Amino acid sequence: MFAKAISDISAQGTLFFTPKQLLYFLDNRVRQNLFSASKFGFAYLFFYLFFSIWAPGFIGGILSGILGSNSxxxxxxxxxxxxxxxxxxNTNSRKINNKGRRSSARMLQILGVIILVGGMSIGIIILNSFIAFAIAVITGMVSLYLGSRQLNQIEVVQEFLLSQSQVKDWLNRWQQINGSILKILPSPKQENKPATVNPDVTAYSFDRLVVCDSASIAQLLIANNFHFENNCAILSITGYPQSIFDTTMQMLRRNPDLKVYAIHDCNPRGIGLVHSLRTNANWFLNSEIAIIDIGLTPRQIIATKRGMFIQSSPESAQAAKQLSEEIRQSLSAEELAWLESGKFVELESFTPQRIIKVLQKGIAGSQNLESDDSSLLLVGDTGNDMYVVQSFG
Incomplete structure (x- = not known):
């Protein structure tokens, strides 16, 4: 299982990944097996029917002396x-994934139908009791209603089943026995000493720049040669990679047609990335360049409805309430409410392949910003061009 997880997250050993991405990936694998009614539907049906006969027969038989024939x-x-x-x-459990919650909701609907049909029949034919009939109707209808309501719920906050320390122990044990995992990335190194760059290279510039809100994502993209394959520079807002940061920025400022692509976590710090690029003198203060927000944004998560690992914390809620007025103006009331509830989604919850594909799609879709067919949405009223990709993949 562990070998397959490593193979799958690295796309059969072709892509680098971070330890936290592996945590999310393994956690999702375990979660899928925790409750999968769609996979084991016949088994669940068998056990339901078995205990529907065994429980009344065995327990009811024991209690018949007390409750009589109605036991x-x-x-x-x-x-x-x-x-x-x-x-x-189960439909509200933070330990079960969206698929498992929806399976529970469907089973709750089926159970409601069984209670309605079976309970009404028992109440009328066997017991000849209006009270039993009414109880069966009420219980069955409530089950049907709750199942239908929960089936349509979205954005249930989740919690990890595994911990980072558990996965770290597994990694250490795996590598002791099987050797090093070549595609797992170490923590990004802080290299303050400037690297020597050939003057012939610095005479050129780039047409595109990808800015990440964390060094981990920037390192991930660079390790997977995204900059070579897509002819762009990659930097983090924290200044990674430090050794070539200043030189790269000098090269970028030479191109008035530069396009900047921001990719970040969906949390208050990540949401502020585009604003930092616009207002920080170390970046693009007083510049007319186009900035495209690839995501993650609350807008994208709300539109997607399900399938993302949404977490929540009081710290994130507090940080959202302290966002500057300029950032708040670029968000809808629904997005602000989402953030202020403390919800957040991390980029590392997606596989390297997914992040790379989304970024490539965002770059390809921004070739003609003025096109009516563009998948980008022009937002804000700052006098500068700022676009948001409407769908995260």
Whole structure:
């Protein structure tokens, strides 16, 4: 399993990845197997039918001396009620992925139908009781309603099943036995000593610049030769790689037609990346260059509806409330509410292949910014061109 995870996240050993990307990847693999009703549907159905017979027969038989002949029906009702509560809890669980939550919601709907049909039949035919009939109708309808409502829910906050220390221990153990994993990246190195660059090279410039909000993502893109294959420079807002940062910026400022692509986490710090590029003298203060926000943005996550690893923290909520007025004006009320609830999504929750494809698609889609067919949205009223990609892949 571990070997397959390493192979899959590195696209069969062709792409570098970060330790945190591996954490997200392994966590998702474990989460997929935690609850997969779609994969084991017949098994769940078998166990449901088995215990629907066994529980009333065994437990009901024991309680018949106390509850009389109705003990079998009472136990059957309690069994279905417990199962409905369990499924409903699964639809809100932070430990289960979106697919598992939706499977639980569908099963809750199916259970509602079974309770309606079976309970009404028992209430009328066997018990001849209006109260039993009414209880079955109410319980079945509630299950159906909750299942339908939970099936359409989006953006459920998730928590890690695994910890970074667990994955680190597994990595160390794996490499002790199997040798080094060649495609896993170390922490980005801080190299303050400027590198010597050939003057013939510095006489040129770039048409494109990718700016990341973290050194880890910048290192990831550089390690996977994104700059060579897409003819662009790659830097982080923190100044990575330090050894060539100043030289690269000098080269970039020579090109008045430069396009800048921002890629970042969807959190208050990441959302402020484009604003920092516009207002920081070390970057593009008083410049008319076009800046394209590739993402992640709350707009993209809300539009996608599901499939992303959304987390939440009080610190993120507090930071969102302290965003400057200029940044807040570029966000919709829905996006601000999303951020101020403390939600965030990290870029490292996506595989290297996904990040690279999204970035390539964003660059390709920005070739003609004025086109009506462009996938970009012009935002803000700052006098400068700032575009947001409407979909993160």
């Amino acid at each position: 079998f029906v009472i136990v059957l009702f309690i069994y279905n009620l417990i199962l409905a509560v369990y499924l409903f809890k």
